Structure formats: structure tokens, C-alpha cells
Amino acid sequence: MDFAGALSPDHLTFLLEGFWVTVKVAFISIILSFLIGGIVGILRYASIPVVSQVLAVLVETIRNLPLLLIIFFTYFALPEIGIKLDIMYAAIAALTLFESAMLSEIIRSGLKSIEKGQIEAARSSGLTYVQTLNHIILPQALKRMVPPIVSQFISLLKDTSLAVIIALPDLMHNAQIVYAQKDAYIIPIIFTVALMYFIVNYCLSLIARRLEIKQA
Known part of the structure; x- marks a missing residue:
């Protein structure tokens, strides 16, 4: 193992550049998937005819x-129908699509977990559906x-690392480039990543945990 060589200033800078790409892709995907997943989850919870079934x-x-x-699909198939995305945007689109579906189910399940008695009491007190x-x-x-x-x-x-298959210059992509130079770099680089x-x-x-404590 060669920690000194693997973690030289140039290599660390290269890894941090990839890490910044990872964080940026994850942050944008989190924001977009939360917004889209929230809308889809609420629409499914509302059980709007046809819309709810299609979304389901x-x-x-x-x-x-x-x-x-x-x-x-986002990187290789979309260009075939005239939609060509940059590597980063293809990764963001794929992560957002996948995570929106996951989050929508979490949000829908969370909404459904509220007792019907509270909802009925709120409606009977004069609150509209939206207010409730x-x-x-x-x-x-x-x-x-x-x-x-x-x-x-x-x-x-963690799933951003899968975008290495389309050569997204993220943390895992840059790590592979570094440890490919020398076998002695593999363990130090993997440990750092x-x-x-x-x-x-x-x-x-x-x-x-902080949010849970505050809301408790």
C-alpha cells in the first residue's frame, strides 16, 4: 500500500473535483425528486380519477x-428520439426519475398513515380538503x-456512483483513474472514497435525528 503516493496533492485535488460533481448531482437530484415525488405522492393520495391510476x-x-x-436509457436511448443530454444532466434526469418514484410512495404512505378520524373531524368542523x-x-x-x-x-x-458507466466524472470515476495507475493505490484510494x-x-x-427531535 502506498498512501503517500495515492494521496498526493494532485490526486487529492482530482478526487475532490470528482466528489464535488457527486455532491452537485446528488443535491440537484434531491431537490427535483423531492418536488416531483411530493406532487406525485399527493396526487396519488388524493385519488383523482384516471390521474391517480396513471401515476400509480x-x-x-x-x-x-x-x-x-x-x-x-437517459444517456443512450433518448438521443434516438431527438433528446440528447449532457452526461451530468443525463445522470440527474435518471436519478430524479428513479428517486421521484421512490419518494412519491414514501409520501403517499405517510399521508395514508394519518387516522381517518382526524380527517373526518377536520372536514366536519368546516375545513376544506386542501385546508385539512x-x-x-x-x-x-x-x-x-x-x-x-x-x-x-x-x-x-450512493447511487450517483452508478453513473460511472456513462463516464460521469464523479468521485468513483476519478478514483478509478487514480488507482488504475498503480496497484498499491487501490486500498488507500478506496478507503479515502x-x-x-x-x-x-x-x-x-x-x-x-435533529429534525425528529424537534418534531417530537
């Missing part, structure tokens, strides 16, 4: 497809959604 089919289809296949959703259902459901949502965000951050992922994911876990 789409969500279940996407959830049961490998993320790797979706990444291939905003003031009664969502505040309580969010408390129950925080742990699985953060867990899904952690999975998303694992540490970087751990730090970010652990911070997300701490944020989740």
Missing part, C-alpha cells in the same frame, strides 16, 4: 426497474416521513 402505473413501473437501466391536507394531514405525516426520506436521500448519494461518502451520509443522518 408509472410509479410502480419505474420502482421495479434497475436504476442502471434508467441511466442507460395543509393543517392536519401534512404536519403529522411529515414527522413520520423524515426518517425514510433521509434514508432515500442517502441512497441517492469510502470516508468521503461516510462523512456526507453521516451528516445527513445527524440532520434527520
Whole structure:
């Protein structure tokens, strides 16, 4: 093992550049998937005729497809129908599509976990459906959604590494380039990459715990 050579200033800078790409792709995907997943989850919960059924089919289809296949589709298949995306945007689109489906189910399940008695009481007191959703259902459901949502965000951050198959210059891509230079670099580089992922994911876990405490 050659820690000194593997973690030279040039190599560390190269790894950090890849790590920045990983964080950027994950952050944008998290924001977009949370917004889209939230809208889809609420629409499915509302049981709007036809719309709810169509969304259910789409969500279940996407959830049961490998993320790797979706990444291939966004980068290699979309250009065949005239939609050509940059590597980074293809990765973001694939991650957003996949994670939106996952989050929509978490949000729908969280909303459905609220007792019907509370909803009926709110409606009988004169609140509209939207007011009941905003003031009664969502505040309580969010408390129950925080742990699985953060867990899904952690999975998303780790899943960015799959985009290495389309040569996204992320942390794993740059790590492979570095440790391919010398066998003695493999363990030091893998250890460093694992540490970087751990730090970010652990911070997300701490944020989740803080949110749970505040909402308790």
C-alpha cells in the first residue's frame, strides 16, 4: 500500500473535483425528486380519477426497474428520439426519475398513515380538503416521513456512483483513474472514497435525528 503516493496533492485535488460533481448531482437530484415525488405522492393520495391510476402505473413501473437501466436509457436511448443530454444532466434526469418514484410512495404512505378520524373531524368542523391536507394531514405525516426520506436521500448519494458507466466524472470515476495507475493505490484510494461518502451520509443522518427531535 502506498498512501503517500495515492494521496498526493494532485490526486487529492482530482478526487475532490470528482466528489464535488457527486455532491452537485446528488443535491440537484434531491431537490427535483423531492418536488416531483411530493406532487406525485399527493396526487396519488388524493385519488383523482384516471390521474391517480396513471401515476400509480408509472410509479410502480419505474420502482421495479434497475436504476442502471434508467441511466442507460437517459444517456443512450433518448438521443434516438431527438433528446440528447449532457452526461451530468443525463445522470440527474435518471436519478430524479428513479428517486421521484421512490419518494412519491414514501409520501403517499405517510399521508395514508394519518387516522381517518382526524380527517373526518377536520372536514366536519368546516375545513376544506386542501385546508385539512395543509393543517392536519401534512404536519403529522411529515414527522413520520423524515426518517425514510433521509434514508432515500442517502441512497441517492450512493447511487450517483452508478453513473460511472456513462463516464460521469464523479468521485468513483476519478478514483478509478487514480488507482488504475498503480496497484498499491487501490486500498488507500478506496478507503479515502469510502470516508468521503461516510462523512456526507453521516451528516445527513445527524440532520434527520435533529429534525425528529424537534418534531417530537
